Amino acid sequence: MISLLQRVRQARVEVAGEVAGAIGAGLLVLVCAERGDTEAEADKLLAKILKLRIFSDDAGKMNKSVQDTAGGLLLVSQFTLAADTSGGNRPSFTQAAAPDEGRRLYDYLVAQARAAHPQVATGQFAADMQVHLVNDGPVTIPLRVAPAAG
Numbered sequence: 001m002i003s004l005l006q007r008v009r010q011a012r013v014e015v016a017g018e019v020a021g022a023i024g025a026g027l028l029v030l031v032c033a034e035r036g037d038t039e040a041e042a043d044k045l046l047a048k049i050l051k052l053r054i055f056s057d058d059a060g061k062m063n064k065s066v067q068d069t070a071g072g073l074l075l076v077s078q079f080t081l082a083a084d085t086s087g088g089n090r091p092s093f094t095q096a097a098a099p100d101e102g103r104r105l106y107d108y109l110v111a112q113a114r115a116a117h118p119q120v121a122t123g124q125f126a127a128d129m130q131v132h133l134v135n136d137g138p139v140t141i142p143l144r145v146a147p148a149a150g
Helices: 039-051 099-116
Strands: 002-015 018-023 026-032 062-064 072-077 120-122 129-144
Touching: 002 039, 002 072, 018 072, 018 120, 026 039, 026 099, 039 099, 039 129, 072 099, 099 120
Parallel strands: 026 072, 072 120
Antiparallel strands: 002 018, 002 026, 002 129
């Protein structure tokens, strides 16, 4: 699974002019399931997201996680993270999971996040979304959890 984490002061997702999900300070996480991903990759990704120390402590060092700060999580599906641009000017998305599988893994990730963290909001899978954010820092971190070899 691929994700892009952005530390935010606030973020929201709108669909058709309506707010689908919003958070204050925390992490906006764009998420893409790739072919071959399973619940195991989603679990590893969530564990890393929740424990990644990218929030400042009292000394101003990045030493706290979103859990430590009780920040929000805004999880937004984004298959375009799987873009392959090596073959020309039009990206290929063949590495992204098929839509049904992508939705299943996204829904699984959201359910696991809600079980593990008190403040979780989402976008809407496969919708035309407008994402609004105030990036804090800015701190933007790509994160990938590859399927286990086997």
